[in-house]
Amino acid sequence: MTDATYEIESIASENPHAGWIKLTMGLGGVVFLLMMIFGLIMRAGQGGIIDLDPVIFYQLLTAHGAGMVGSAALSGAAILWYFVARHVTLSIKIYIIFLGLFLAGVVFILGSIFIGGYGGAWTFLFPLPAISGGAWEAGAAVAFCVGYLLIGVGFLLYYLEMAYNISKSFGGLFGGLGWKFIVNGDSKTAPPPTIIAASSVIVFNSIGIVFGAIVLGASIINLLIPSFAVNALLAKNAIYFFGHVFINATIYMAVTAVYELIPEYTGKPWKTTRLFAIAWAAVVVFVQIVYFHHLLQDVNMPAWALATGQIISYASGVPLIAVTVFSTALYIKGSGMKWDLATKLLVLGVGGWGIGVIPAMIDGMVSVNKLMHNTQWVPGHFHTYLLLGEVAMAFGFAAWLGRDKSSQDQSGLDRFAFQAYLAGGFGFVLMFFWSGASSIPRRWAVHYDEWQLQSQIATVFAAVVILATTLFVLRYVEIHFDERNTPMVHLETDEIVGIEVLSSGEKQLFIILGEALLQEERPVVFISDEPELSLHVSWQAALFEHIRSLNGSCQIISATHSPDIVGSFQDRVIKIEQCIRDVH
Amino acid sequence: MQTTILIVSLILMAVVGVAYARAVYATDGPPAGPGANKARSALLWGMIVFGVILSVGTLREGVYDVAGPAPMVVNVSGGQWWWEVDTYEIPLGQEVEFRVTTEDVSHGMGIYTPGMTLVAQVQAMPGYTNKLVHTFDAPGTYQILCMEFCGIAHHDMVNEFNVLEAAE
Numbered sequence: 001m002t003d004a005t006y007e008i009e010s011i012a013s014e015n016p017h018a019g020w021i022k023l024t025m026g027l028g029g030v031v032f033l034l035m036m037i038f039g040l041i042m043r044a045g046q047g048g049i050i051d052l053d054p055v056i057f058y059q060l061l062t063a064h065g066a067g068m069v070g071s072a073a074l075s076g077a078a079i080l081w082y083f084v085a086r087h088v089t090l091s092i093k094i095y096i097i098f099l100g101l102f103l104a105g106v107v108f109i110l111g112s113i114f115i116g117g118y119g120g121a122w123t124f125l126f127p128l129p130a131i132s133g134g135a136w137e138a139g140a141a142v143a144f145c146v147g148y149l150l151i152g153v154g155f156l157l158y159y160l161e162m163a164y165n166i167s168k169s170f171g172g173l174f175g176g177l178g179w180k181f182i183v184n185g186d187s188k189t190a191p192p193p194t195i196i197a198a199s200s201v202i203v204f205n206s207i208g209i210v211f212g213a214i215v216l217g218a219s220i221i222n223l224l225i226p227s228f229a230v231n232a233l234l235a236k237n238a239i240y241f242f243g244h245v246f247i248n249a250t251i252y253m254a255v256t257a258v259y260e261l262i263p264e265y266t267g268k269p270w271k272t273t274r275l276f277a278i279a280w281a282a283v284v285v286f287v288q289i290v291y292f293h294h295l296l297q298d299v300n301m302p303a304w305a306l307a308t309g310q311i312i313s314y315a316s317g318v319p320l321i322a323v324t325v326f327s328t329a330l331y332i333k334g335s336g337m338k339w340d341l342a343t344k345l346l347v348l349g350v351g352g353w354g355i356g357v358i359p360a361m362i363d364g365m366v367s368v369n370k371l372m373h374n375t376q377w378v379p380g381h382f383h384t385y386l387l388l389g390e391v392a393m394a395f396g397f398a399a400w401l402g403r404d405k406s407s408q409d410q411s412g413l414d415r416f417a418f419q420a421y422l423a424g425g426f427g428f429v430l431m432f433f434w435s436g437a438s439s440i441p442r443r444w445a446v447h448y449d450e451w452q453l454q455s456q457i458a459t460v461f462a463a464v465v466i467l468a469t470t471l472f473v474l475r476y477v478e479i480h481f482d483e484r485n486t487p488m489v490h491l492e493t494d495e496i497v498g499i500e501v502l503s504s505g506e507k508q509l510f511i512i513l514g515e516a517l518l519q520e521e522r523p524v525v526f527i528s529d530e531p532e533l534s535l536h537v538s539w540q541a542a543l544f545e546h547i548r549s550l551n552g553s554c555q556i557i558s559a560t561h562s563p564d565i566v567g568s569f570q571d572r573v574i575k576i577e578q579c580i581r582d583v584h
Numbered sequence: 585m586q587t588t589i590l591i592v593s594l595i596l597m598a599v600v601g602v603a604y605a606r607a608v609y610a611t612d613g614p615p616a617g618p619g620a621n622k623a624r625s626a627l628l629w630g631m632i633v634f635g636v637i638l639s640v641g642t643l644r645e646g647v648y649d650v651a652g653p654a655p656m657v658v659n660v661s662g663g664q665w666w667w668e669v670d671t672y673e674i675p676l677g678q679e680v681e682f683r684v685t686t687e688d689v690s691h692g693m694g695i696y697t698p699g700m701t702l703v704a705q706v707q708a709m710p711g712y713t714n715k716l717v718h719t720f721d722a723p724g725t726y727q728i729l730c731m732e733f734c735g736i737a738h739h740d741m742v743n744e745f746n747v748l749e750a751a752e
Binding site for chain 2: 334358
């Protein structure tokens with residue numbers, strides 16, 4: 001008995017919300033995979049490998065865009081919630097409502113596309129949803145917008161709960177943002193990196209979602225009452241403000257996994273420095289004014305807006321490359337960090353993000369944008385910082401969630417999956433850059449013959465990425481869902497074994513104490529017959545004390561042949577022999 | 585131009601990627617020395633200074649194409665899923681001001697050379713006329729492709745015009 005300590009590694013052990021987070025990451029992983037398959041089908045269609053009806057292509061395009069942004073947001077939100085819950089108390093009920101609204105939104109969106117035929121792209125650029133050229137009815141577009149609104153409402157609730165609790169613990173949102181710390185420089189007031197990231201995302205993404213909700217509301221009214229017209233340029237500004245902020249928020253949420261998990265491997269905390277807080281403050285500002293770079297070909301925009309779009313596109317890359325990427329490299333170099341699937345993917349995520357922003361900065365220049373806007377250069381850069389950035393971080397976090405059970409078999413399969421993801425991912429995005437430089441427009445269902453080679457090679461790389469992702473997802477599902485809630489035993493030798501190897505006495509103890517723990521201090525009566533069977537003498541004497549220490553409100557009634565079992569409670573023993581004698 | 589953009593981008597991506605990979609792979613090597621913070625500051629300030637020079641240099645002359653005193657005006661209108669151009673013959677070397685409108689949703693007018701290289705583009709937005717100024721420096725048949733997703737026949741929204749050498 002002495003060589004084992006028990007830990008019920010149920011969903012409740014590490015983090016109070018771990019169960020819901022694990023479920024979310026599982027859903028996110030499966031949707032990522034499905035959307036990648038949609039992407040592969042589109043690239044194969046563009047490459048002329050398969051014959052794809054353009055109507056289906058544009059539906060897949062819409063689903064792929066909304067689905068990828070959605071699963072990036074969902075996985076980012078799960079990661080952020082998980083780690084913020086390490087620092088402040090959050091209500092799991094709010095998270096469940098968020099998840100419910102999210103899934104309801106997904107149902108509306110999928111229904112609008114695959115039942116209603118909506119194929120107006122995830123950006124729902126006004127007035128396309130209302131003028132489909134006969135491809136879909138207004139109702140389908142309304143369903144799509146309602147789906148977005150449900151997800152937006154869920155996110156606002158999520159951020160409200162987080163903002164309230166961060167404010168309470170860190171002296172208001174300015175405290176959480178680290179702005180107070182920037183001003184006074186007192187390291188005692190420095191919030192943890194995760195709290196700074198969370199506060200920043202809360203601020204800019206809430207504003208982004210509100211603008212998104214306004215333009216969605218206007219679009220819905222326009223769909224129902226076509227005479228209600230919206231200014232197209234104003235609508236485009238609102239849509240791209242929302243879209244830009246929302247997709248960026250997914251990465252800014254996911255990066256908290258790097259701040260929280262890498263230190264578990266290196267033993268060095270990820271410290272909040274003034275530079276770190278200032279970099280995040282810059283992000284809060286930049287991410288909201290950079291969206292003008294989406295409108296560089298709208299020459300009716302004021303000149304200052306277009307110039308701002310170019311300047312801030314460049315400026316946004318500065319804190320990312322000079323602070324986030326550089327500091328991550330500095331932190332890991334010589335740290336002795338152990339490489340496993342989780343650390344590899346998390347470190348890749350930061351690198352992919354930093355590399356992907358470079359072609360985006362270049363595309364943000366007015367003169368370059370004239371030649372690259374809406375070519376495949378654009379999916380080139382956003383696939384780099386999403387596929388090799390956010391998604392890598394999300395699968396890294398997921399791999400970490402399953403770390404214990406896999407640590408003994410840091411398998412060749414993990415290594416293979418990572419290498420395939422890396423090689424497939426880089427090859428895949430390179431084809432987009434080549435395509436962009438070849439002037440191939442994005443979002444075209446049919447590619448001319450001279451454009452097809454890039455798409456064909458991209459299809460092969462996409463298949464490699466899908467293979468790797470399938471391995472990530474299968475590994476995750478196997479760990480978390482096949483053996484759901486299987487208790488594991490941590491031995492003092494650091495070995496982790498299944499409960500089936502325990503002796504009968506150990507199993508008995510596990511069941512009795514586990515039951516006492518799960519009663520959660522409720523006033524219950526615990527009745528047992530000969531609970532001492534198979535137990536070591538020392539455990540017999542300590543058993544009732546331990547039950548009482550796990551649940552002080554319980555009453556224990558036992559029939560036993562071993563008076564030792566009651567330990568210090570000798571005065572509570574009723575001897576049946578004596579009772580029978582008294583009756584006679 | 586596109587090739588230059590591609591090469592510059594790939595070089596910068598490779599530099600950042602290799603520097604990052606070298607540092608993170610060296611987990612078992614010596615940790616970053618005291619010079620690392622200085623290097624970070626140098627990178628930070630270097631990027632800021634370069635950004636200022638780049639911004640001033642590229643934005644100094646404004647963000648719009650402005651036509652000279654005598655441009656040839658070409659009106660282009662778009663709709664699901666067609667382009668209409670009021671002049672199909674444009675003289676070589678003549679400055680052209682395209683005035684682009686749409687009858688329904690947003691489109692994007694992309695001008696492609698005979699070799700299918702994109703040379704200029706502008707959005708077409710309901711309620712607005714967007715101007716695009718361009719001077720063609722090679723003769724041939726140019727294509728207009730739609731650059732903004734506009735529905736199920738987006739990829740069929742194509743037209744063409746000719747750039748002609750001036751008759752001697």
